[in-house]
Amino acid sequence: MTVFTPTFAAKRAAKTFRNGLVLSLLAAASFGAFAAPSYQSTELAPGLYMISGSGGNVAFYANGNASLLVDAQYAETAPQLQAELARLAKDSKIGTLVNTHFHKDHVDGNAILGQGATIIAHPNTSKRLNADAKFNKAGLPTKTISATETLTLGQQNVVLQTMPASHTDTDLIVRFDKVNVLHMGDLFFADRFPFIDLKSGGSVAGYIANLKQILASVDEQTKIIPGHGPLMDKAGLTRFLQMIEQTQAEVGQMQAKGLDVDAAVKQGLSAQWKKWSWNFINEERWIRTLYGQTGK
Numbered sequence: 507m508t509v510f511t512p513t514f515a516a517k518r519a520a521k522t523f524r525n526g527l528v529l530s531l532l533a534a535a536s537f538g539a540f541a542a543p544s545y546q547s548t549e550l551a552p553g554l555y556m557i558s559g560s561g562g563n564v565a566f567y568a569n570g571n572a573s574l575l576v577d578a579q580y581a582e583t584a585p586q587l588q589a590e591l592a593r594l595a596k597d598s599k600i601g602t603l604v605n606t607h608f609h610k611d612h613v614d615g616n617a618i619l620g621q622g623a624t625i626i627a628h629p630n631t632s633k634r635l636n637a638d639a640k641f642n643k644a645g646l647p648t649k650t651i652s653a654t655e656t657l658t659l660g661q662q663n664v665v666l667q668t669m670p671a672s673h674t675d676t677d678l679i680v681r682f683d684k685v686n687v688l689h690m691g692d693l694f695f696a697d698r699f700p701f702i703d704l705k706s707g708g709s710v711a712g713y714i715a716n717l718k719q720i721l722a723s724v725d726e727q728t729k730i731i732p733g734h735g736p737l738m739d740k741a742g743l744t745r746f747l748q749m750i751e752q753t754q755a756e757v758g759q760m761q762a763k764g765l766d767v768d769a770a771v772k773q774g775l776s777a778q779w780k781k782w783s784w785n786f787i788n789e790e791r792w793i794r795t796l797y798g799q800t801g802k
Contacts, residue, residue: 543583545590548737550729551685554662555594559587561611562733565680565689566591569660572601575623576680576689576731578615581642588619602626602657604666605647606691606733607676608634609703616645624648628668631676634706651678669693672716673700673733675707679720688724689731693717696735696742698784699792700750710754710796717747753779757796767797 543560550556557564561579564587573595579587591598603620605613605627613635616625627647635641657664665681673692680689692701693716702708721743724730730738753775760770771790783789 543586545586547590547594550687550731550737551682553595553660554682554685554687556731556737557587557590558736559583559590561614562606562609562692563689563731563735565682565687565731566594566598567659567662567664567682568595568598569601569662570597571599572659573598574602574604574657574659574662574664575600575619576604577606577612577691578603578619578645579611581614581618584615584618587615602659604678604680605631606678606680606689607631607674608706609674609692612691612733613641613645617642618645620645626651626666628652628676628678630674630707634676669716670712671707671709672702672712673708674703677716686725686727687729687731688720690720690733692733693720694730694732694735694738694743694746695787696732696738697746697782698735699782699787699789700746701787702795704795704798710750710798714747714750714754717743717750721747749779749782753792754796757793761797767794770797 545557545559548556553568555566557566559579560583562577564579565576567574578584600619600623603616603623603625605616605625607628608631625645625647626649629650629652632647632650635646651666652668654665654667657666661684663683665683667679667681669677669679677691677693679691679693695701700713702710702713721740724740726740728740730743732738756775757770760773765773771793775789775793779789
């Protein structure tokens with residue numbers, strides 16, 4: 507297997523991705539509309555692709571009329587994603603759609619992309635989407651799993667593993683065992699502060715514990731698809747965990763000195779963490795998350 511090593515080009519692509527994500531998020535927030543996304547597809551193994559564009563990163567395994575899709579991005583951009591799937595594989599009918607968690611940028615396209623497919627998710631994803639009046643119920647999961655399940659699709663063994671509460675209480679990860687590829691959903695934000703959804707069962711401690719568990723299961727050749735950002739490897743995941751632990755330690759020192767969250771935000775983190783800030787989770791919001799608040 508070819509070893510994945512980040513290159514100058516990969517780092518440049520990461521910067522381009524981040525800038526593009528910022529612009530698309532701002533546009534969506536400002537105008538409530540979606541420009542036609544520009545998709546970037548990378549073949550990680552024969553017939554297995556990582557697709558980046560609008561919303562969370564997608565994994566696509568082309569397997570004739572029983573193809574697999576991991577996450578469905580937005581309903582508004584589903585037709586463009588369908589066109590990209592058709593470009594990658596002549597027969598790209600989705601037989602199985604897996605949701606890594608319940609957030610809109612990963613599930614909103616379910617009703618379109620998962621039409622006629624088995625839609626698999628964590629039980630809490632089903633519960634939360636059922637309770638969401640705005641979610642198109644045609645895209646609800648048709649099957650839930652609460653532990654680990656292996657799907658045999660063509661030449662692939664696809665292992666679905668639900669995780670303890672971390673990003674949310676709806677998380678699962680997807681392993682393509684034979685080719686050493688892992689899709690982590692939003693348990694991994696590449697080189698940026700993560701969004702930990704405390705209001706939806708998320709947990710900083712759970713996030714750290716899950717990262718440690720996952721790190722122990724991968725090697726230097728594993729290709730890791732993050733929920734957001736460019737293709738990563740074990741070194742990138744290690745760097746991400748170290749950032750969380752070290753910024754948590756800094757915030758712990760602030761708390762030990764009696765600083766409230768607003769004073770901590772005013773003091774800020776060490777300069778080395780400035781580059782991890784992005785438009786959605788900037789330094790202030792990350793500090794508030796570590797304080798256990800999304801607060802005022």
